[in-house]
Amino acid sequence: MTDLGSAPVPAVGRDDHVRGEGEEGVLVYADLGCPRCAATWRQLREQAGRLVFRHFPVASKHPRSPALHSAAEAAGLQGRFFEMVDSLYADRGRVDDPHLWRRAEDLGLDLERFQADRRSESVRDRIRRDFQSGIRAGVTGTPAVFDACTLLRDREREF
Amino acid sequence: MIAVGDQAPDFTLRNQDGEKVSLSDYAGRKVLLIFYPGDFSPVCGDQLSIYQEVKPEIEEKGVELVGISVDSFFAHQAFREKLGIDTTLLSDYEPKGEVARAYGSYLDAPLGFANRTLVLVDEEGKVAWTYESPNPGEFPGANVIFDALS
Numbered sequence: 116m117t118d119l120g121s122a123p124v125p126a127v128g129r130d131d132h133v134r135g136e137g138e139e140g141v142l143v144y145a146d147l148g149c150p151r152c153a154a155t156w157r158q159l160r161e162q163a164g165r166l167v168f169r170h171f172p173v174a175s176k177h178p179r180s181p182a183l184h185s186a187a188e189a190a191g192l193q194g195r196f197f198e199m200v201d202s203l204y205a206d207r208g209r210v211d212d213p214h215l216w217r218r219a220e221d222l223g224l225d226l227e228r229f230q231a232d233r234r235s236e237s238v239r240d241r242i243r244r245d246f247q248s249g250i251r252a253g254v255t256g257t258p259a260v261f262d263a264c265t266l267l268r269d270r271e272r273e274f
Numbered sequence: 275m276i277a278v279g280d281q282a283p284d285f286t287l288r289n290q291d292g293e294k295v296s297l298s299d300y301a302g303r304k305v306l307l308i309f310y311p312g313d314f315s316p317v318c319g320d321q322l323s324i325y326q327e328v329k330p331e332i333e334e335k336g337v338e339l340v341g342i343s344v345d346s347f348f349a350h351q352a353f354r355e356k357l358g359i360d361t362t363l364l365s366d367y368e369p370k371g372e373v374a375r376a377y378g379s380y381l382d383a384p385l386g387f388a389n390r391t392l393v394l395v396d397e398e399g400k401v402a403w404t405y406e407s408p409n410p411g412e413f414p415g416a417n418v419i420f421d422a423l424s
Binding site: 120122252253255 | 424
């Protein structure tokens, strides 16, 4: 049975999506279908330090969010996670499947692999894991931004 | 606010489809009553959307979710459609806020709506747990519900 009781935000792990350099930074639970997240993303991108992205799709509010998060995660499996996130937040008007294929093409992704990965169970599980950690940390809306200094210090990965 | 261990006051209200629903219909099952200020307000929308995302996990624990506000059932129907949720919403519309008052959740004039309150009713119809937000602008994360159910 799934335990979604209160728990601290998990430390930054090996398979977290991390951009930037340094020992300081922020961690954000974000929804790729959320307009407030898109507006905040511009500011987060520009600040110094590390930026850790965790998935928090609220499908009932933004029906295309699950597909967008799957697309970003699938792009990440080909090393282009943040490029896909940037692309999705930069243009929120074109998010149907043909638009996602176009974005994948523009990023130089292997389309066949992208298609298979974005529909895979492992990608769904990866996104759900982030979402559930946000629920346990008490996230009630997006974007939810945390100071990542301690989380980076306690990290399990080597940068 | 109603106290843990009290018998939960029974009620009959209309759901989003105009059908009458009583608390006693849930006898033998656990139900989480979600009192909230009003349909189409941003915070209420966020609250019900987040709960919708973990509804399967809440139901896995044998608990059904029921939202209650002073809105009409027509508004509930539109609100559910807008949010894309399937949580039952009950209309505490006439006499306005009567059920919220019975549970000690009603905020009198000039507010005139229920505070954001959670009441877990057990299989025997007794209050098993309650949570009242410090103010209507804040809502408890879903983790708080799971803490109560653990």
